[in-house]
Amino acid sequence: MKLSEVTLSHHYADLGDAFGTRIAPTPLENPHLVHVNPAVLQLLGVDESEADNPEWTQLGCGKKLFPGSRPFAMKYTGHQFGVYNPDxxxxxxxxxxxxxxxxxxxxxxxxxxGKTPYSRFGDGRAVLRSTIREYLAGEALTGLGIASTRALCLVGSGEPVVREKIESGAMLIRVARSHIRFGHFEHFFYTHQLQALQQLIEFTCARFLPEAQSLPASEQAEALLRYTVRQTAKLVAGWQSVGFAHGVLNTDNMSIIGDTFDYGPYGFLDDYEPGFICNHSDYTGRYAFDKQPGVALWNLxxxxxxxSAFVSTEKLRDCLEAFQPRLTEDYAALMRAKLGLQQEEESDQQLCADLLQxxxxxxxxxxxxxxxxxxxxGERPAEALRELTPVGQHEALDQWLDHYDHRLERENSDCQQRNSAMLTANPKFxxxxxxxxxxxxxxxxxxxxxxxxxxxxxxxxxxEHPHCETWAAAPPESGKHMPISCSS
Structure with a gap:
């Protein structure tokens, strides 16, 4: 499909005025194209050759709209740092x-x-810094096999935008299977718009749970919650396995379908630090790396x-109780793959815990x-691993490797095949x-x-990308614990 053939529909706006506000974008001044993502073009069925089309500058800065587009600011609420915010x-x-x-x-x-009725005191703008971070993050998680929103194109400008300092304004076109958040459901519940809440449940089920479409409203709501619990457990297991910290797991930043959503002050672990806090505004560590599973359950x-207007307390509790076993199962499977283990043994959890310690x-x-x-x-000394641990921990490393060797003996797998499989589970970048x-x-x-x-x-x-070794290197000390704010 050529860019000129792209036409949009807008089923969410069709739900009605209770769901948001139609409003035109405010175009950027002096826009220029930064990048078009060929991989996302392919996802959308648009010819990759269209990446060079100059029309992206106008589409990406809000000056021109796709045929069929109806710009719509979605209304939702949510819990931010544990406190409900209706605005x-x-x-x-x-x-x-x-x-x-x-x-x-x-x-x-x-x-x-630009500004919408929900901007509060904001200017409605994004800056080049934050759009680049989101542009890269969507591809980073997707490349690791973790569900995520992505970005189609990125446009910069000469328009000044004030954050901690004056920066240049930018826009991106985010692509997602859905932009529905936990906070959408909270909005209709807390404002007692139960008919609209039922509409939203039906809409979401029609899109992602078609098998539940013919069920009564209460059973649709229950099926949706069970689905979201499963998807969220899978998502968080993926984050924990690759060392990704989201940074702001408010309920308005949680996708109903379990995709990584709203990239702000995120961070990947450098040194293994379970309590890693990537958001310098998170003074209590609520959203620290090792707190993410618990926060996800809190949000659920x-x-x-x-x-609860549709589902009984007993059934809600039953849905939520499925989260921890599913998270444990998914995380264990991912960590076994990282360790090159194909069979499951009861002792694997301890082997993994000992390694993380x-x-x-x-x-x-x-x-x-x-x-x-x-x-x-199986070599001794394991020089490549010793280089990554201090001398004082070499004895502990060798002890762990002894346990790992015994576990691999019971696995009885081919070493070369195991190494090859592990290289597809443990990223270089x-x-x-x-x-x-x-x-x-x-x-x-x-x-x-x-x-x-x-x-x-x-x-x-x-x-391997052998000519890009510097991009895989450990950061300098100055590159660790960089202060990342919500404006990121």
Whole structure:
């Protein structure tokens, strides 16, 4: 499909005025195209050759709309740091509509599009720094096999926008299977709009749970909650396995279908630090890396409460009780793959826990250690692993490797095949914050080549890319614990 053939529909706006507000975007001044994502073009069924089409600048800055587009600011609420906030909604973004690619709808969302009725005291803008971080993050998680929103194109401008300092304004077109958040359901529940809440449940089930469409409202709501519990458990297990911290797991940042949503002050682990806090505004550590599973369950409880008008307390509790076993099962499977284990043994959980304790005691780089372990063949001394741990932890490392060797003996797997499989489970490249900042710094000076390089690496993070070793290196000390704020 050519870009000129793209036409949008807008089933969400069809739900009615209770769901949001139609409003035109405010175009950026002096826009220029930063990048178009060929992988997302392919996802949408648009010819990759269209990446060079100059029309993207106008579409991406809000000056021109796709045929059929009806820009729509969605209304929702949510719990922010555990406190309910009724005044939320799309304050700087507009849902343009959706593209249907062979029966699979993809929604387009213009971020940085200007003020809406839900902007509160905001300016409705995004800056180049934050759009680059989101642009890269969607590809980073997708490349790792973790469900995520993505971005189609990125447009910069000469328009000044005030954050902690004056920065240049930018927009991106976000692509997602759905932009419905936990907070959408909370809004209708807390404002006693139960008919609209039922509409939203039916709409979501029709899109993602067609088998539940013919059920009564109460059973649809229950089926939706069970689905979201499963998808959220799978999502969080993925985050924990790769060392990804979201940073702001408010209920308005949680996708009803379990996709990673709303990238702000996120971070991948460098040194293994379970209590890693990537958001410098998170003074209590509510959203620390090791707190994410518990926070996800807290958020699911908030969603369940929003569905309590349709589902009994007993059934809500039963739905929520499925979260922990599913999370444990999914996480264990991912960690066995990282360790090269095909069979499941009861002792595997302890083997994994002991390794994580070793990594914490050693302040070892999480990504580099597992990548090095992917090449381990039982050698002593295990030099590649020793290089990633301090001398004082070498004895503990050898003790763990002894247990690991015995476990591999029981597995009785071919070493070469195991190493190859582990290299597809342990990435060489992750989106470290210092790399993102490196790309942002060069982009702000007008050089987008590092952005393109890093994007390519993140889209195939398990490949060797032998000429890009510096992008896989551990960060300098100055690159660790970089202060990342919600404006990111």
């Amino acid at each position: 939320l909604g799309d304050g700087r973004a507009l849902l343009l509509g959706e593209i249907d690619n062979n029966g699979e709808p993809w929604e387009l969302h213009l971020k940085g599009a 409880n908030a969603l369940a409460h929003a569905l 070793l990594l914490e005691n050693s302040a070892a780089d999480y990504t580099l250690f597992f990548r090095a372990l992917s090449h381990y063949r 992750v989106l470290r914050n210092y790399l993102a900042q490196k790309v942002i710094d060069t982009a702000e000076s007008g050089d987008y080549r590092p952005l393109r390089t890093l994007l390519d690496l993140l889209q195939s993070p398990f490949d």
